[in-house]
Amino acid sequence: MDIQYQYHPDHLKNSEPTVYSAEGLKSEEMLINLGPQHPSTHGVLRLEVISDGEVVKDVVPHLGYLHRCFEKHAESVPYNQVIPYVDRMDYVAAMNSEHAYAMGVERMLGITDKIPKRVEYIRVLVAELNRLASHFVAIGTYGLDIGAFTPFLWVMRDREHIQRLLEWASGARMLYNYIWIGGLFYDLPVGFEERCASFSKYLKPKLKDLENLLISNKIFIDRTAKVGTLPLDLAINYGVTGPMLRGSGLKFDLRRVDGYSVYPELDFEVPIGSGEMGEVGDCWDRTWVRFRECEESVKIIDQCLERLTSDCKRTRDFDPREVVPKKIRPKAQDLYVRAENPKGELGFFFRADGRADQAIRCKARACSFVNLSVLPEISRGYMLSDLIAIMGSLDVVMGEVDR
Incomplete structure (x- = not known):
């Protein structure tokens, strides 16, 4: 039985302590503000922790x-x-956000x-490069949150x-x-495909090194397995x-769905969490899924490069004005379009009246905002140090949360 000693006020006369059981003591709750200028909140987010x-x-x-x-x-x-403006929401994955918005208006x-096939392959190529960059930030800063400094340096080097x-x-x-309605700002520079292929070849062994250093590290597993289970x-x-969502075991990827x-x-494959190191949907599973998606993005990049240098070679510079009118005035309609961003489903709802060249209503479904909403549910009962690990595993960007 836990005990706590408290001396009688007249302890000089009575040197024997009074013994209280832990069950008889009422603990006090504390109100702690984490952020909004705290590195572990990944931006200007304030967590009011009880x-x-x-x-x-x-x-x-x-x-x-x-x-x-x-x-x-x-x-x-x-x-x-x-x-x-789309770029400035999830500023770590701006290409992916541009892709979703441009598809909606198209x-x-x-x-x-x-839209020419070459343009589509270039869009996917730059979006997957940006997915890699986004996941590198997520994995590197996550390691930094829980005390691993070297992986952060490695992923920033490759990013x-x-x-x-x-x-x-x-x-x-x-x-x-870069991704414009109807096309692109410009075709890829001459020699881009060759340099990108060299980068892909360089990155594959580096990902294996990252897995050995961080993902499979016993200390990292102990800090993230069975923590923040969703x-x-x-x-x-x-x-x-x-x-x-995929870390919790559901194979749902909009690129496939x-x-x-x-x-x-x-x-390409859609990796999901399996509870290999702890429980399905814990912090380790979410990080492992992001790491595996990096490997799959490299596969997609290789396939896009192969198509861009064979079936969809550069023939002439494509001008978006060939398919997009000078004044973009869609017919009156409501439309919702969604795409698989590095952090989840980014959706745009448009309402057009058929007369104006801007939307009379544009609503963004920000994946970071929705994912952040589950934080209280998966944090209760864990330690304060675990809260940092849980928060980092969400991979939120505040520009998208506050869109």
Whole structure:
């Protein structure tokens, strides 16, 4: 039985301590603010933590510190001028977000079948490069959150190669404005395919090194296995998507389920969590799924490069104005389009009135926002140190949360 000693006020006269049982003591809950300027909150997120000593009783996320006003911007400017605002939501995976938005407007215009195959393969190529870069940030900073410094340096080194490739194609390192409605800002630079193929060859053994250093590391497994377990039914009820949902054991990937762009023509697997090191849906499973998706993205990149250098060679520069009217005015309609971003399902709801060249309503379904909403459910009862591990396993970007 746990005991606590408390001396009688007149302890000088009575040197015998009074013994109280732990069951008879009422513990005090503490209110702890984690963030909004804390590196482990991955941006300006404030977590209001109610703890009983070291045990988390409840967590309340507070948002709104980085409000992008994306939806009102998208309703105030023409469709083609929204792309830079899309970049600033999930700024770690801007290419993927651009791809989803451009597909939505193209479907409203009915020009999806007019997009050349080369353009589609380039879109998938740069989106998968950006998926790699996003997962590198997620895995590297996650290791940093729980005390592993070297993996962060390794993934940032390899991510720099991707940043340089995307900068070469678009002119920007982070906010690309590259995938346009009806096409691309410009075709790939001459020699891009060869340099990208060299990067793919370089990266494959580096991923194996990363797996040995971090993913299979006993300390990392002990810190993440059986921590923050997200049951599949809870994930579905909360609308969780992406690696978090697949980490809970459901093989749901929009690249397969919806089969958009040229993904149906490509060969890749959809990894899911299996509870190999702990429980299905724990922090380790979510990290393992992201790591395996990096390997699958390399396979997709290789296939895109093969098509771009054989069936879809460069013939002439493609001008989006050939298929997109000068004034983009879709017919009156409501449309929802979604795509598989590195963090989950990014969706855009459009409402067009047939007269204006901007949407009268544009709603973004941000995967980071939805995934963050499940944090209180999977944090209760764990230690404060585990809360950092759980938070990092969500891989949220606050620009998308506060969109």
